[in-house]
Structures are given as C-alpha cells and as structure tokens.
Amino acid sequence: MLTFRRAIIAAAFFLTTIFLITRSHSSAPVRVATDDLTKDVHASSGSSEGVTKSPSNVITPANPGKKPAAQQPLQDMSKAPLREKLAYQFPYDVESKFPAYIWQTWKYTPSSGEFGEKFRPAEASWSEKHPGFVHEVITDQVAVHLLRHLYASVPEVLEAYTALPVPVLKADFFRYLILLARGGIYSDIDTHALKSAAEWIPDKVPRSSIGLVVGIEADPDRPDWAEWYSRRIQFCQWTIQSKAGHPVLRDIVARITEETLSRKKNGTLKAKDKSIVEFTGPAIWTDTIFSFFNDERYFDMTTSKGNITWRDFTAIKTAKKVGDVVVLPITSFSPGVQQMGAGDYDDPMAFVKHEFEGTWKPEKERHIGGK
Numbered sequence: 001m002l003t004f005r006r007a008i009i010a011a012a013f014f015l016t017t018i019f020l021i022t023r024s025h026s027s028a029p030v031r032v033a034t035d036d037l038t039k040d041v042h043a044s045s046g047s048s049e050g051v052t053k054s055p056s057n058v059i060t061p062a063n064p065g066k067k068p069a070a071q072q073p074l075q076d077m078s079k080a081p082l083r084e085k086l087a088y089q090f091p092y093d094v095e096s097k098f099p100a101y102i103w104q105t106w107k108y109t110p111s112s113g114e115f116g117e118k119f120r121p122a123e124a125s126w127s128e129k130h131p132g133f134v135h136e137v138i139t140d141q142v143a144v145h146l147l148r149h150l151y152a153s154v155p156e157v158l159e160a161y162t163a164l165p166v167p168v169l170k171a172d173f174f175r176y177l178i179l180l181a182r183g184g185i186y187s188d189i190d191t192h193a194l195k196s197a198a199e200w201i202p203d204k205v206p207r208s209s210i211g212l213v214v215g216i217e218a219d220p221d222r223p224d225w226a227e228w229y230s231r232r233i234q235f236c237q238w239t240i241q242s243k244a245g246h247p248v249l250r251d252i253v254a255r256i257t258e259e260t261l262s263r264k265k266n267g268t269l270k271a272k273d274k275s276i277v278e279f280t281g282p283a284i285w286t287d288t289i290f291s292f293f294n295d296e297r298y299f300d301m302t303t304s305k306g307n308i309t310w311r312d313f314t315a316i317k318t319a320k321k322v323g324d325v326v327v328l329p330i331t332s333f334s335p336g337v338q339q340m341g342a343g344d345y346d347d348p349m350a351f352v353k354h355e356f357e358g359t360w361k362p363e364k365e366r367h368i369g370g371k
Contacts, residue, residue, distance in 0.1 A: 077153070082254045085154050090180055092245030094324050095208040098197070099244065101184025102126045102135040105174050107167075109137055122192045122355065126185075129193040137189070140167065143174055150181040157253065160260035164280075165271040172280035175240065176252050183244035191238050192353040194335075200241070200351050201319060201326055211324040212248055213241040214289065215333030215351075217282055219314050219340045230283035233310035236333050237285045239352050247298065248325070252288040256280055293322055315341055318349070 077085050108115045110123055127135045138146060144162075151157045161177070164170050175186040185197055200213060217236030218229045225232060242249060259279065263269035277283045292298060293308040313320065313327055320327045328351070331343035335350035345353055 082154070082156060082257060083250060086157075086180065086250045086253060087245070089151075089153055090245040090250070092211065092243065092247065092250075094211045094243065096243055098207060098241060099183040100130070100133040101182055102130060102133050103138065103175070103178045103182075103184055103186045104136070104189050105138045105140070105143060105171055106189040107140060109139060119189050122190055122353075125193040126187065129196045130185075133184075138174070138178075140170065143170070147174070147177055151177070156261060157257050160257040160264075163260055163264045163269060165269060168276060169280050172237070172276075173253075173256055175237065176249055176256070179240060179242045179244070180246070180249035180253050181244060183242050183246075185241045186239070187352065188238040188354065190355040192355075193351075194345065194353055195351045197241055197351075200328065200332070205319075205321065205326075209324060210321070210326050211243045211246045213326045213328065215239060215328040216313060216316075216330040217334055219330050221314065221340065230277050231286045231310070233286070233313050234282050235286045235289055235327070236354075237282050238354050239333050246324075248288055248292045251292065252285060255284060255288065289325070292325070299323060317341075 075088065077088050080088070104123065104126070106115070106119070110120065115123075123137065127133070147161055148158060157177070161170060161173055164173060178184075179186055187193070197213075201207070201210065214235045216233060217238075218231075218234040220229055220232070256279070260269065273279070290308065294301075308322065312322075316327070316329045317331075318329060319332075329349060330337075330340055331347050331349040332351045333354065334340075334342050335347055335353060336342070336345045343350060
C-alpha cells in the first residue's frame with residue numbers, strides 16, 4: 001500500500017530525475033567536428049614494425065579524427081561554406097573500423113549480359129578475397145539516385161556531379177563521393193584483388209590510427225618524366241581505402257565541386273577537355289594528399305624542417321605512415337609494370353592488379369581512354 005511517506009519519496013525522486021534531465025539538455029551545445037583541430041599533441045609519428053618511419057618533419061595529426069559527439073544539435077548549414085557542410089554531414093572518426101564495403105562503378109551490373117566477360121574475373125576477385133563484405137557495382141543510372149540520397153543536404157555537390165559532361169569525369173568524382181559518405185574500398189572495375197585488404201597493413205599497426213590507405217601509381221625517375229606523368233610522385237586512384245569523412249576526401253570533393261561550378265558558370269565546362277587528369281584524375285588526387293600532409297590544421301609544423309614532397313616517397317619498398325594516412329609502395333597497387341622499381345604480381349607487397357589498356361602511352365591519353 002502506498003503510504004504518505006512513500007509517496008513523498010517517490011515524488012522527490014521523480015522531480016530530481018526531471019531536473020537532471022532538463023539540466024543536461026540545456027547545457028552548452030556540443031561542438032560539431034570541423035577543420036579546427038587542437039594542436040597540443042606534439043608526439044612524433046614514429047614507426048611500427050613493418051612500416052617505414054614517417055619523414056622527420058611529420059608530426060602526428062592533433063586529434064585528426066576526433067570522435068563525433070553522440071548527439072549533435074541541429075544546425076542550419078544552408079549558408080555555411082562547402083567544406084563545413086561536408087564536415088557536418090560526414091563527420092570523421094579515425095578510431096572507427098574500416099567499413100566493410102567494396103564499391104565499383106560500371107555501365108552494367110555483373111548480372112547483365114552486357115557486363116563484359118573480360119571484367120568478370122576482376123570483379124569476382126573482390127568478393128572472393130573479402131567474404132562478408134558488401135560488394136556493390138553501381139551503374140551510372142543508380143549512381144545518380146544514390147548520390148541524391150547521400151548528398152541531399154549539399155545540393156552544390158549534386159549540381160556539380162550532374163553538370164560533368166562525360167562519364168569518365170563522373171566516374172572519377174563518384175569514387176571520392178562514395179568514400180567520403182560511406183567509406184570502405186573503391187576499386188576500378190578492371191582491377192583484380194590479389195590479397196585481402198586485411199593484409200595491406202601489418203597487423204601491429206593499429207587500424208584505429210589510420211583513416212586512409214593509398215598507393216603509388218608512378219615514381220618515374222627519368223629526365224622526361226613530365227612527358228608521361230603529371231607529377232613526379234603520383235598516387236593512384238583506381239584503388240583507395242578510407243574511413244568515411246576523411247579530410248582528404250572532403251577537400252577533393254570540395255575542389256572538384258568548386259571547379260566544376262566555376263567552369264559551368266563561365267561556359268568552359270567542355271566534353272572534349274584534355275585536362276581530365278588535372279580536373280578529377282590522379283593529378284588533383286595527388287595534389288590534395290600532399291596539401292593535407294602540409295596543412296598546419298592537421299599537423300604541428302613547429303618542428304618541421306620543410307614541406308613533405310615527392311622525395312619523401314620515392315623508391316620506398318614498404319608502407320609509410322604519415323599521420324593517419326598509409327602510403328603503400330608502387331608494387332602494392334601497380335605491380336607488373338616492369339619499371340619504376342615495381343615488383344611483379346607474385347611479390348609479397350603486390351595487393352591489386354590493375355589492367356592497363358593498351359601500351360604505356362602518355363598518361364593523359366590513357367586516362368581519357370578510360371570509362
């Protein structure tokens with residue numbers, strides 16, 4: 001039976017609970033993770049077994065993947081700068097697991113008779129090497145609807161994607177967009193998985209300290225390298241692994257969006273444009289990564305002896321960790337090219353096999369001849 005004393009105690013408990021809940025909800029709003037990272041961490045990147053030590057002037061990012069708050073206040077981001085919108089929509093958490101997604105894009109799905117027999121072994125290899133992963137081949141038609149869903153709150157990105165005049169530009173842009181929003185592995189449809197992504201990084205390197213894995217496409221140590229490649233060290237874009245929201249992906253999405261909309265406004269967005277490599281391809285991808293490596297928002301530059309450049313990656317034979325990015329040697333994503341120091345397909349460091357169409361033509365011709 002509920003006595004008067006018990007009723008008083010129950011009422012006091014109820015009022016106390018209401019007070020505490022109300023107080024917690026009325027406290028200062030949680031700060032949304034943005035580019036403004038703290039810089040009070042001064043530990044060196046150091047090295048882990050099986051990973052080459054980072055260049056001496058590189059400092060571990062000061063909390064580059066700060067965990068997003070469990071509950072974020074709703075904000076009107078409609079007038080915010082593009083990069084802030086992307087950071088709000090796709091927060092980055094370096095300590096999260098790499099998502100078990102494999103993303104590819106092509107004109108047809110594997111179930112279609114028009115898919116192309118030459119691509120079937122490569123496409124199947126990703127599922128074979130990654131059991132339990134969600135493996136999706138996204139067609140151009142599906143990509144439009146998927147991106148409308150993912151980027152509904154960032155309409156300028158959708159406008160830029162729709163405005164791109166040729167499929168190869170859309171295919172380039174798609175890989176960055178899907179990885180920024182969902183993370184996982186993106187790989188071109190003509191690329192074979194030789195080893196599981198679980199073997200790309202030594203076991204003793206904590207995955208909770210890594211948010212992006214890239215490979216070297218080209219390391220042309222020759223006087224005429226500029227006739228063949230856009231950059232002295234060039235990072236490949238046919239295979240990329242990342243966690244959602246990584247700042248490099250955020251930056252490249254913003255760069256391509258801004259450039260596309262600028263060209264659209266000026267009437268210079270043309271289908272027959274030989275600057276694809278610089279516009280959406282490996283040149284801008286490489287520039288964006290180097291920009292991140294030398295960005296004081298993510299690295300404490302007070303002890304730096306200079307910028308990170310191609311010299312810090314040329315001729316590497318093992319993985320190199322720079323902050324929360326792992327750079328794999330040329331053998332990992334470009335084996336069998338028989339030049340630039342790359343090993344063969346049976347090399348222990350060979351992880352994927354990319355089918356280059358035709359001979360080693362100048363890069364701009366190869367890239368334009370893609371999808």
